[in-house]
Amino acid sequence: MTETSGEPYQCMQEVTISDYANANGLEISQVACPNGHFCDEPNIRDLYGYDSTNSITYIKLFFTIVREDDSTNPAITPQILDQQMQQLNDDFLPYGIQYEYNWRYYESSYFRVFSAPSYFSCDSMRQVMYVSPETQYNVIATHLINPGNSWTTNPTLFDPMGYRSGSIMSTNPLGAQFTGDLSRHVFSHELGHVFGLIHTYWGYNELASCINMCAENLATGSSDFAGDRCSDTPPERWWSGETFAGAGLDSCSGLAWPIYPNKNHMNISIYGANKLFSPQQVSRIYCYMEDYWQHIIAGVRMSADTTFGKAPFTVNFSGWSDKNVNSWFWDFGDGDTSVVQNPQHQFDTPGVYTIETNINSNEGEYTQIKNSYILVHDDTVKTIELTSSPGDTVLLPISMTNFIPVTKMTIPVTFTGIMALTVLDVSTEGTRAETSTSTIVNYDSFNKRYTFILETPFGEPVNPDTGIVAYMKIIVPSGPPDSLSVSVSPYSSYDVLNEYYDNVYTPVTSGSYLIRSGCCENIRGNIDGDALDQVDISDLVYYVDYSFGSPQGPAPSCYEEADVDNNGSLDIADIVYLVSYMFSGGPVPMSCF
Structure with a gap:
């Protein structure tokens, strides 16, 4: 393709979250960045990830190598591309990811060399060069003059299936970005950006202003709860190498930079970022893959028409492959399997299910596993009987059985009866929801109705189990016997x-x-207060001794038990009632309630 000659084509080197925030007038925190995507939340992020028991996930890449109009001077050679891909696959293999790729040349002297001050001016280049971004990830190899770095679009900013996604890999020797120099592992770094990973240093170097909300800060360290974009790895000094000598302070926190070598792929320095991804980053990669990049998975991938529901729960699964498939196999995580491409399955038992699908094809076997993909609930919230005395302050336990993690509970409580209770507070202390905050959102004392909400802190759900999640602290009023449901x-x-x-x-x-x-x-009449709550001749003797004994016998320990006929007083009528019940087949003593 031939374009009009002139100044080198211009497009911006990289769009970061901070650039986007600045351009749109958004406030940027200098302490901790907000969580803009559910993969930023450690509890969700940690549902993903990879271990050695998982299968390999294959990703489809497509390269456009720009060369001159006369087909000379390609940005890279096929041999260098093959070396880069070998290194990329070596870097990602420990994390269960491998890349398949195809490539082509594109003739354009106009796009062969350009500078980079404007991101959106890259649109025309990508529109003409991208091939099927709805099924594969596109990478353009060319030569950037200014600033000489490769760049990748964060998937949260633009449609991953559109022409504003993808990467541009620079062959500028100053940056040693995408040439035969493999020491810097730059392509692994850029593919980290594809899956939502952010640099592990604060700003562009340790002297930069504290403005980038999505880079590391020594003050936040490696805490999960500052947000993945800030703290999924310990921060590293930009210019530190395998050995570092000399003092240095992080201008954002005032803390001294630690003396250790760069290790993380998402750092970048003159020595390269060539060691590893952290476990948090790997989980984040798989989480972003699930949400943004299913369309570029090669070999086999699955989808479901629904992933959340009440047991019994029916799900229609769909399988897709770009290979010549000989057979399908599904494992639903509950002991059942299927050998059809698009199975329907019913989950009878509540729980969290990991789904696996596998194909045998002419090109080999491919497997996709989605951890914690299907959530089936059948939770219960229950109450139990409680006995109290007038004037008591009691704790009413709320018990819950949940089969999936819970982050928020809304619990309305109704009281039925004439007794007036005072609700003092709701507490989670000592419960399995102890880290939750409790808030009473409705207090209707006239109608005896109360609603409170329990909400877990960031990344700490109430995990599946059975047990008490809250106590309602109430005061039982003094006065005559009464009951309340x-x-x-x-x-x-x-x-x-x-x-x-x-x-x-x-x-x-x-x-x-x-x-x-x-x-x-239960029923009245246990006047002597025996532990078995029996009504027998000993109760009658006790009552007669109390009423007519000389000297008078001890008073009943429980007034209500002695008020056998429930007339509000202790008198001869109660004794007559007991005699009739015991010896003449008279009515059973009145209920306590």
Whole structure:
């Protein structure tokens, strides 16, 4: 292709999150960057990742090598490209990723050499050079004059299937970016950007202003909870090499730079970034792959019409392959399998399921595994019986059985009865949701209705289990014996809800509290207070001794038990009632409730 001659073609070297924020008037934190994608949250990120038991994931790349109009002076040779790909696959093999690639030449002296002040001016080059970005990741190899670096578009900024995705690899010798020099592992670095990874240094060097919210800061260290973009790895000094001598301070935190060699692929220095990705970064790569890059996976890939629901839960799976497939195999993680390309499967038991599909093809075997892909819930929130005495301050336990992680719980509680309770607080101390914050969002004391919300902190869900998640702290009023039923149930606009990030569902509720402000158990008549709560002749003797004994016998320990006929007083009528019950087949003593 021939273009009009003139100044070298211009496009920007790299679009970072901070560039995007500055261009759009967004505020940038100098302490910690916000989490702009669910893969930034450690709890979600850690559902992904790779270990040696997983299969290899194959990614499709397509290279356009720019050369002059007369087919001379290619940006790189096929031999150099092959060397780069061998190194790329060596770098990514420990993390279960390999790259398949094709390439072509593109004749354009106009695009063969250019400078780079404007990102969007690259559009025309990408539009004419990209090949099927909806099925493969495109890379252009050419020569950048200024600043001489390769660049990759962060997948959160533009459509990964569009012409603004992809990478431009520079062959500028100053940057030693995409030439025969393999010491810097630059292509591995750029492919890290493809999967959402950010540089592991703060700014462009240790003297840069503290403006880039997506690079490392010594003050944040390697804490997961500052956000992956800031702290998925320890920060490294930009110009430090395999050995480092001399003092240096991080201008953002004022802390001294540690003395250790660069190791992470997402650092960059004159010595290269050529060692490893951190475990957090690997999980982040797989998380981004799931959300943005399914369309460039080669060999085999799967999808599902739904991934979240209540047991029994039916899912329709679809398998895709660009190979000549001889056979399919699916493992649904619950002991069942299938050998068809597009199976339907019912999950009868709630839980979190990892799905695997495998093909045998003329080109070999390919497998895709999606960890924690299917979430099946059948949660319950329940209450239990509780006995109290007048004036007591008691803790009413709320118990939950959850089969998938829960990040937020909405729990409405209703009280049925004439007793007036005072709700003091909701506490998670000592429960399996202890790190959650509790907030009472509705307090309708007149109608005896209360709703509170439990919300977990960043990255710390309530994991699947059974047990108490909260206590309601209440005061039982003083006064005559009374009872009150307490249950978890919806009212007005308040529903019983569990949430796992964007997944919202209603758990089953069961049971109810029976709060009794008294000492009576079951039926009345256990006047001597025996531990087995039996009503027998010893109770009658006790009552007669109390009523007519000389000297008078001890008073009943529980007034309500002695008020056998429930008329509000202790008198001869209670004794007559007991005699009739025991010896004449009279009615059973009145209930305590």
